[in-house]
Amino acid sequence: GESMDEESKDEAEKIRDEETSLGESPESAEEIAKRIADKAVEEFEKTFDDNAEQGCKWYALNTYSGYEKRVKHNIEGRTRNYREDNFDPSEYIRDVEVPLEDVEQHTEKGKKNIEGRVRIPGYVLICINPDKDKRIFKFVQETEGVTSFAGVNQQPVALTKKEVMDMMTSYIRHEAIKAAKLKSPDKVMEVKYKVGENVNIITDAFAGFHGVISEVYPEIQKLKVIISAFGRDTPIDLGFDQVQKIEEA
Numbered sequence: 001g002e003s004m005d006e007e008s009k010d011e012a013e014k015i016r017d018e019e020t021s022l023g024e025s026p027e028s029a030e031e032i033a034k035r036i037a038d039k040a041v042e043e044f045e046k047t048f049d050d051n052a053e054q055g056c057k058w059y060a061l062n063t064y065s066g067y068e069k070r071v072k073h074n075i076e077g078r079t080r081n082y083r084e085d086n087f088d089p090s091e092y093i094r095d096v097e098v099p100l101e102d103v104e105q106h107t108e109k110g111k112k113n114i115e116g117r118v119r120i121p122g123y124v125l126i127c128i129n130p131d132k133d134k135r136i137f138k139f140v141q142e143t144e145g146v147t148s149f150a151g152v153n154q155q156p157v158a159l160t161k162k163e164v165m166d167m168m169t170s171y172i173r174h175e176a177i178k179a180a181k182l183k184s185p186d187k188v189m190e191v192k193y194k195v196g197e198n199v200n201i202i203t204d205a206f207a208g209f210h211g212v213i214s215e216v217y218p219e220i221q222k223l224k225v226i227i228s229a230f231g232r233d234t235p236i237d238l239g240f241d242q243v244q245k246i247e248e249a
Helices: 002-022 029-053 068-081 135-141 161-179
Strands: 057-063 093-097 100-107 110-118 123-128 146-149 188-191 198-201 210-217 222-229 232-239 243-245
Touching: 029 057, 029 161, 057 068, 068 093, 068 123, 068 146, 100 161, 123 135, 123 161, 135 146, 198 222
Parallel strands: 100 188
Antiparallel strands: 057 123, 057 146, 093 123, 100 110, 198 210, 198 243, 210 222, 222 232
């Protein structure tokens, strides 16, 4: 929420001011970003432990892929507005999260930045303190877009702390850094080609040859490909658009 953003921003300014007054050499933006991110993860972990002590557990909800953000929105909206039969869901739902990530994609069409892509398609995380009749599970289950709780035999199974931290950590770091108006160092880099993959060369003097990728340079859209020609292995430099992956059958 907003308050977290404000806190992180103040935090960044406070760190800078302290350093200036102490006459220490100011940390680089990257160091400050790392410190803010570490602190945010610590806070989340502390909240996780506090919630666990009060009987709140995290669950994963299955949703249709592409509906994750909408499901979070639906649950939060219904929770705010639902007051029926002396049942107030806001007493039982602590948090609803859809971890996101920023991605830098490199394909033969060039570089593309994607902001806020869902990290775990088809899932929404929810922290619930169950009521004794387990009515809250039914309430969540009935929300539009939720297909089921992840669990066994139709019964919701709580996630372990490790599972929640694994799913949430990079998102928490990213959000804290963004809130502090700093540049996030942890962008996910996705490159179409990987070292060791087999490719067909489609243009160039060696069109029609097969080769194996030995090096990848996403920023300049280039590959080094080893081909067997004239009885020996020859490395050649090619653009992303000059090769085609050989899909494993």
